[in-house]
Amino acid sequence: MNMKVHVPNWILSRSREQCCSLWRVLILMVISCYISSCAPQTKVGTPVFREEPQGQVVAPPDQTAILLTSADTAMQSGQLDKAEMHLERALRLSPRDAQIWHGMARVRFEQSNYAQAVQFCLKSNSLAGKNEAxxxxxxxLMEKAYLKTGDTEKAIWARQKASEK
Structure with a gap:
């Protein structure tokens, strides 16, 4: 029995290479649909919640401690730019470390940037928790910065706050 298959004219007008390319695309589409159907299904409109990491991501203490020590050494030798560089690297590793923010405040104070020194001290205090020291x-340090700017009222206030701790 001789059976004829009807082939549309648009297929017959294509070259053999074009037909092969079309078949490849069709096969790839079928495979991608099959693969996507294997993925876990979520209902449309249902929010997907991912659990947030608890607490902060903390850098290895050794690395942060090394950077703090390097910053202190640089400050003692008067290399404020180098100290600042070490502290900025430490902040990238541990942005919620009150000690690092205090170090940045000390550097800013030594650079005569008293307003920013005060801001860094306040940031450090906000992260210090119960670390009274x-x-x-x-x-x-804020008292000293206020005295340098001539703001004696705030300097007295800062001194009183220091004596409370």
Whole structure:
């Protein structure tokens, strides 16, 4: 029995290479539909919640401690730019570390940038939690910064806050 298959004219007008290309595209589409159907299904409109990591991501303490030590050494030798560089690297690793922010405040104070020194002290205090030693150091540094700018009222206030700690 001889059976004829009807082939549309638009297919007959194509070259053999074009037909092969069309078949390849068709096969790839079928495969991609099959693969996508294997993916886990979620209902449309249903929000997908991902659990947030608990707490902060903390850098290895050794690396942060090394950077803090390097910054202190650089400050003691008067290399404020180098100290600032070490502290900025430490902040990228541990942005919520009150000690690093206090170090940045000290650098800004030594650079005569008293307003930013105060801001960094306040940031450090906001992250210090119950670390009274760092909070006290911040208030004392703020007192010095206020005195340098001639704001004696705020300097007295900062001194009082330091004595509370």
């Amino acid at each position: 760092i909070i006290r150091q911040n208030w004392l």
